[in-house]
Amino acid sequence: MNNNFKTSNQFNLKIKVNSQTLITVFIILFLIFGTSSYIDYRARKTSVINSMKHFSEVLSKTIQKSIRTYLSARKVVEFYLEKQNYTVLSMINNYEKHDKLNAEYISTFAKNNHFYHISIFDSVGIRQYCSLQENTVNNINNLIHPVLMGKVKTNSFVSFNNKIKLICFAIPRKKGGVIVGSIPEQRINAIRNVANVETYLKSIATDSLIQYIAIQDSTKLIINTQNSLLALDYYQIDKMNFKNDQSQWRSITYNNNKLFEYLFPVSIDRKNYGICRIGLDYRPIYIMHKEVLYITLIRLSILLIIGFFLFSYSISIQNYSLLEKEKEKITKEIIHLQNNVRQKEKMSAIGQLAAGIAHEIRNPLNAISMTTQRIEKEYLVNVTENGHKKLINIIRNEIERINNSIQQFLQFSRPLPLQKYEFRIDKIIDKVLQLYKNGTHSKRINFIWNHQNEITSVIDPWKIEDCLINIIDNAIASIKTKGEINVNLNQNSKTIIISIKDTGIGIPKANLSKIFNLYFTTKPNGNGLGLAHVHQIISEHGGKIEVKSGKQIGTEFIIILPNIKENQ
Numbered sequence: 001m002n003n004n005f006k007t008s009n010q011f012n013l014k015i016k017v018n019s020q021t022l023i024t025v026f027i028i029l030f031l032i033f034g035t036s037s038y039i040d041y042r043a044r045k046t047s048v049i050n051s052m053k054h055f056s057e058v059l060s061k062t063i064q065k066s067i068r069t070y071l072s073a074r075k076v077v078e079f080y081l082e083k084q085n086y087t088v089l090s091m092i093n094n095y096e097k098h099d100k101l102n103a104e105y106i107s108t109f110a111k112n113n114h115f116y117h118i119s120i121f122d123s124v125g126i127r128q129y130c131s132l133q134e135n136t137v138n139n140i141n142n143l144i145h146p147v148l149m150g151k152v153k154t155n156s157f158v159s160f161n162n163k164i165k166l167i168c169f170a171i172p173r174k175k176g177g178v179i180v181g182s183i184p185e186q187r188i189n190a191i192r193n194v195a196n197v198e199t200y201l202k203s204i205a206t207d208s209l210i211q212y213i214a215i216q217d218s219t220k221l222i223i224n225t226q227n228s229l230l231a232l233d234y235y236q237i238d239k240m241n242f243k244n245d246q247s248q249w250r251s252i253t254y255n256n257n258k259l260f261e262y263l264f265p266v267s268i269d270r271k272n273y274g275i276c277r278i279g280l281d282y283r284p285i286y287i288m289h290k291e292v293l294y295i296t297l298i299r300l301s302i303l304l305i306i307g308f309f310l311f312s313y314s315i316s317i318q319n320y321s322l323l324e325k326e327k328e329k330i331t332k333e334i335i336h337l338q339n340n341v342r343q344k345e346k347m348s349a350i351g352q353l354a355a356g357i358a359h360e361i362r363n364p365l366n367a368i369s370m371t372t373q374r375i376e377k378e379y380l381v382n383v384t385e386n387g388h389k390k391l392i393n394i395i396r397n398e399i400e401r402i403n404n405s406i407q408q409f410l411q412f413s414r415p416l417p418l419q420k421y422e423f424r425i426d427k428i429i430d431k432v433l434q435l436y437k438n439g440t441h442s443k444r445i446n447f448i449w450n451h452q453n454e455i456t457s458v459i460d461p462w463k464i465e466d467c468l469i470n471i472i473d474n475a476i477a478s479i480k481t482k483g484e485i486n487v488n489l490n491q492n493s494k495t496i497i498i499s500i501k502d503t504g505i506g507i508p509k510a511n512l513s514k515i516f517n518l519y520f521t522t523k524p525n526g527n528g529l530g531l532a533h534v535h536q537i538i539s540e541h542g543g544k545i546e547v548k549s550g551k552q553i554g555t556e557f558i559i560i561l562p563n564i565k566e567n568q
Contacts, residue, residue: 478504
């Protein structure tokens with residue numbers, strides 16, 4: 001059961017995603033939503049425009065057919081109107097067969113038949129009778145001369161009289177001469193309007209989508225469905241790029257409204273009559289924009305909801321990661337504190353034991369020393385150097401060595417209180433390195449010293465010096481021939497860090513947890529007190545010491561002291 005639980009936890013840790021992955025997922029979703037919205041907008045806009053184009057194309061074909069019908073009907077009307085006028089004027093010839101013409105008859109005839117005026121000319125072109133007294137037609141000779149000369153049987157002519165545009169007709173007079181009649185163009189236009197295409201276009205323009213329909217040439221509007229169309233700008237026909245009767249689209253502003261305008265050339269029987277302009281309402285595009293905006297807002301809301309959950313999950317992951325790191329840090333700190341407590345308890349117990357043993361040993365040792373002195377004074381006065389006196393010296397030296405060991409035990413078990421005051425740590429390291437630099441040339445050991453200027457703290461300089469000497473002694477001993485010892489000193493607002501790294505043979509992994517134990521040593525002549533003493537001094541300063549090592553990669557001791565000033 002426990003094994004399965006561990007496997008499940010390991011699996012969950014493997015599939016756990018980080019915040020960067022969630023951000024990447026959110027960006028991908030944003031791109032997908034944005035791209036789909038843009039594609040949807042383009043597709044809808046294209047669909048609406050194509051529908052409006054299709055509508056306009058169908059409408060343009062209808063208009064073309066209407067104009068063609070209008071022009072054909074207009075020609076027929078004009079033909080019959082002209083024929084009717086000639087027939088009416090011929091009635092004067094019939095009247096003259098029986099009665100004599102006079103001005104009164106001509107005036108009455110003109111009025112009854114809706115002529116503006118009627119004039120009778122003799123065979124030499126002199127006017128004999130006229131329904132009006134004033135000169136009615138400008139350049140009358142150009143009208144009657146071809147008929148008098150017999151070049152044509154009938155002739156028509158456009159002229160002006162008092163700014164009135166007249167259409168004049170001339171027929172030969174049977175008694176010789178010419179009969180001329182004129183009709184105002186307004187009357188002709190009134191008759192033409194019977195077959196007027198403009199009325200038809202206005203009926204088409206009643207569709208809510210169509211704002212106007214206009215036909216124009218290069219100078220004016222020929223046909224329009226609204227009086228306000230006079231405000232439209234004019235296109236120059238020769239500058240328009242209509243190739244192969246192709247239509248054009250453009251967006252314009254008309255009456256402060258945005259419109260789509262469809263333009264196409266009006267050509268009947270290969271004759272160009274100008275261009276037709278159809279203004280369509282822009283509302284379908286606005287409606288499409290609103291629909292796309294509504295859909296985009298829905299998608300954006302969904303994306304924001306997803307983003308909120310991803311963001312929340314990302315924050316949770318980060319918080320979980322921070323908690324895991326903090327937990328790991330606290331766990332390491334607790335383990336370190338536990339080790340320190342165990343080490344201190346062990347040292348305290350060993351110190352008490354050492355003090356008791358030293359006390360028990362020192363008393364008989366003093367008695368032996370005093371007895372040895374007495375023997376030397378009273379019994380070996382005449383003994384030679386090479387005799388018993390030499391043995392006495394050996395005993396005395398061994399007693400001294402045992403006494404020194406006892407003194408070390410006593411110092412370890414009852415250390416003197418720290419003599420702390422503000423002191424420059426860089427000076428301590430300078431002093432220690434100077435002690436070793438001259439004595440390590442034979443082993444070709446190079447010291448590299450990196451530090452910031454004047455780093456001070458409240459410490460016991462003598463004991464810190466003892467710590468550095470012990471560590472550098474071990475570093476030198478670990479280097480067989482040729483190597484480096486790097487010493488670094490740094491500080492921040494809270495701590496001062498001393499690093500001593502050598503290129504020696506390193507410490508086996510199995511021994512790393514034992515090096516600060518009392519009496520643990522790998523040196524043939526070592527007593528196992530040096531590093532234990534170092535650990536004790538650093539702990540008394542409120543700091544800690546760490547070690548990183550491995551076979552053939554060297555060893556690094558890291559001393560971390562609190563950064564304390566006298567004025568703090």
